[in-house]
Amino acid sequence: MNAAPIDVPRLIRIASLLFAILAGALVYFAYQPQIDGLQTRLDDAEAQLRSEEVAFTEMPRLRAERFALAERYDALFEQNPEAVFLRELASTVHRHDVRLVATSVTPDATAENGPAAAHPALFKQTGVSLELRGTYAHLLGAIGDLSRGSEIVGVDPPTLRRDGDAVVASVPVTIYEPSKNGNPP
Numbered sequence: 001m002n003a004a005p006i007d008v009p010r011l012i013r014i015a016s017l018l019f020a021i022l023a024g025a026l027v028y029f030a031y032q033p034q035i036d037g038l039q040t041r042l043d044d045a046e047a048q049l050r051s052e053e054v055a056f057t058e059m060p061r062l063r064a065e066r067f068a069l070a071e072r073y074d075a076l077f078e079q080n081p082e083a084v085f086l087r088e089l090a091s092t093v094h095r096h097d098v099r100l101v102a103t104s105v106t107p108d109a110t111a112e113n114g115p116a117a118a119h120p121a122l123f124k125q126t127g128v129s130l131e132l133r134g135t136y137a138h139l140l141g142a143i144g145d146l147s148r149g150s151e152i153v154g155v156d157p158p159t160l161r162r163d164g165d166a167v168v169a170s171v172p173v174t175i176y177e178p179s180k181n182g183n184p185p
Contacts, residue, residue, distance in 0.1 A: 082126065082175055082177070085128075085153055085173075085175050088146070088153075089130070089146065092142050092145045092146055093132070093142060095142075095145070096134065096138045096139075096141045096142040096145070097134060097138050098132050098133065098134035098138050098139060098142045099132065099133045099134060100130065100131070100132060101131040101132065101133045101168065102130075102131040103128060103129065103130055103131070104128070104129045105126060105127070105128050105129075106126070106127035106128075106129070107126055107127075123176040123177060124176075124177045125174050125175070125176060125177075126174070126175045126177065127172065127173070127174055127175075128172075128173045128174075128175060129170060129171070129172055129173070130169075130170070130171040130173060131168055131169070131170055131171075132168070132169045132171060133163065133166050133167070133168050133169075134166060134167065135166065135167065136160075136167050139158075139160070139167055139169045143155065143158055143169060143171055146171070146173070153173060153174070153175055153176070154173065154174040154176065155171060155172075155173050155174075156171075156172040156173070156174070158170055158171040158172070
């Protein structure tokens with residue numbers, strides 16, 4: 001049997017080519033998850049940049065709308081003393097860690113009946129009874145803030161009662177609103 005001579009340089013080239021292909025495949029499959037992760041991060045950053053561009057272009061319009069709404073909100077509060085009182089009540093209750101348990105409202109009935117009906121009143125009075133629950137110190141702070149909070153609100157002395165670990169205060173409040181029937185104050 002005649003053995004054909006082995007072409008060593010050709011075998012080295014084929015082995016080198018196979019080694020290069022194998023090394024390339026190994027590198028590709030080893031680093032592909034990292035490349036995919038980087039591509040995902042790049043896509044996310046690009047999407048965020050686009051959304052920030054949209055937000056940036058909308059900013060002046062949104063600022064103008066916010067300013068207009070704030071002016072309208074303030075004007076409505078000037079016209080409605082009950083709303084002013086409710087806003088102050090909400091912030092006071094939150095600030096003093098007191099819970100508002102119940103409320104009841106008694107509209108002004110003196111303008112329609114009795115001797116005061118002949119002379120229109122300058123202010124319409126709305127009675128509100130609040131029940132606040134909390135510790136004694138927190139209730140005193142909240143009631144004090146309510147009584148000093150606004151010129152349109154009168155706070156009468158509360159009645160206190162113990163309810164388990166807490167104290168419940170019944171606070172009579174009068175809200176004064178300019179009357180539409182009387183002369184302006």
